[in-house]
Amino acid sequence: MARTKGLMEAVEGIIYPYALDKGGLIVGAVDAPRSEGYYCIGCGERMVLRRGEIKRPYFAHYTENPNCKPETVLHKMAKDNIQEGIDTASSYNLKYPFTWRCPVCNQEHKGNLARSTREVRTEVSLDGVRPDILLSSMKGKPLVAIEVVVTHSPEKEAIEAYKRLKLPVLLIRPEWEELEQLKTGLGYVEALQAPCRAKRCNKCNRILGHTQISSVNTHRCWKCGKAMRVLWPGDYDPYGRRERSKSMIGPASMVGVKLRMARSKKDKRWYAMHICPYCGKPQGDPYIYTFDFIEDMINNTKPDRTVEFYYCERCDAWLEKKRAANSMTAQKPLNIPPGKKGASNEQNS
Ligand SMILES: [Zn+2]
Ligand SMILES: [Zn+2]
Ligand SMILES: [Zn+2]
Numbered sequence: 001m002a003r004t005k006g007l008m009e010a011v012e013g014i015i016y017p018y019a020l021d022k023g024g025l026i027v028g029a030v031d032a033p034r035s036e037g038y039y040c041i042g043c044g045e046r047m048v049l050r051r052g053e054i055k056r057p058y059f060a061h062y063t064e065n066p067n068c069k070p071e072t073v074l075h076k077m078a079k080d081n082i083q084e085g086i087d088t089a090s091s092y093n094l095k096y097p098f099t100w101r102c103p104v105c106n107q108e109h110k111g112n113l114a115r116s117t118r119e120v121r122t123e124v125s126l127d128g129v130r131p132d133i134l135l136s137s138m139k140g141k142p143l144v145a146i147e148v149v150v151t152h153s154p155e156k157e158a159i160e161a162y163k164r165l166k167l168p169v170l171l172i173r174p175e176w177e178e179l180e181q182l183k184t185g186l187g188y189v190e191a192l193q194a195p196c197r198a199k200r201c202n203k204c205n206r207i208l209g210h211t212q213i214s215s216v217n218t219h220r221c222w223k224c225g226k227a228m229r230v231l232w233p234g235d236y237d238p239y240g241r242r243e244r245s246k247s248m249i250g251p252a253s254m255v256g257v258k259l260r261m262a263r264s265k266k267d268k269r270w271y272a273m274h275i276c277p278y279c280g281k282p283q284g285d286p287y288i289y290t291f292d293f294i295e296d297m298i299n300n301t302k303p304d305r306t307v308e309f310y311y312c313e314r315c316d317a318w319l320e321k322k323r324a325a326n327s328m329t330a331q332k333p334l335n336i337p338p339g340k341k342g343a344s345n346e347q348n349s
């Protein structure tokens with residue numbers, strides 16, 4: 001089907017993978033019954049179904065119609081499928097997703113157009129522009145416009161009008177072979193005036209990076225000999241800072257690790273040092289992260305508690321991602337007696 005265009009000109013003018021049946025419903029050539037009469041989606045004239053052994057099935061005009069425009073048919077079908085897709089997803093409580101690269105933060109964002117509280121309309125005139133599809137609230141407030149771009153991008157006037165209306169616009173460039181997919185989602189779109197979804201620091205408004213903190217229960221306290229949780233060294237320091245600052249004390253406690261600011265006698269620096277929850281003795285990094293310990297972790301151990309965060313490098317601030325709440329179940333569990341697993345270590349001291 002990717003070669004539909006080249007094929008159709010060479011063999012017999014315009015051919016389409018879809019047509020209308022007698023009842024006005026769109027049917028695909030792949031599963032259309034042979035005996036029925038079919039009509040062109042673009043010009044309404046009679047079509048014949050061609051289904052051979054070699055080529056993909058298709059519809060051709062009964063009598064060649066040079067005025068019929070494949071672009072029109074593609075545009076109409078894309079529009080119909082999107083409208084149907086959003087309506088169906090909305091009424092079955094499903095998502096109708098789309099993805100765009102945000103010009104504000106240069107990250108990819110995902111959206112969902114299906115809501116039971118929305119109306120999907122075509123042929124609506126707004127102030128100076130007629131979107132192909134308009135989603136509005138039940139009270140008629142325009143929320144998102146969709147432009148199906150087949151031949152040319154929206155006119156400058158239309159873009160200006162959308163700007164004036166402060167209306168987000170999703171531009172979709174459909175292909176014949178992607179028409180079916182439009183019933184379940186828009187896929188990748190270009191978005192104009194779509195609000196940036198990036199999480200920002202509430203102190204400095206900077207776009208936050210993603211990071212995570214994990215722990216393992218395989219270190220033994222040098223004083224009391226009990227197994228205690230320590231930070232998994234692989235991921236808590238994604239920005240290459242050597243020191244663990246005070247800001248990590250809270251996030252570490254969420255993976256069962258106790259930290260306290262302490263001074264290392266050996267290398268004469270202050271950092272958030274591991275504290276044994278049973279006897280309270282600090283454990284310096286050189287003592288915990290020995291070569292053997294790290295090698296054992298890389299080869300034999302997986303962190304069994306992980307919490308995901310946003311992190312602001314400028315403010316050294318951590319913000320928990322709410323959805324990460326279940327992430328510890330996704331990790332491979334360690335062989336820890338069930339009683340100890342979820343309990344706070346301090347309680348056992
Ligand atoms: Zn036609
Ligand atoms: Zn963004
Ligand atoms: Zn900040």
Ligand SMILES: [Zn+2]
Nearest residue numbers: 221224276279
């Ligand atoms: Zn101890």
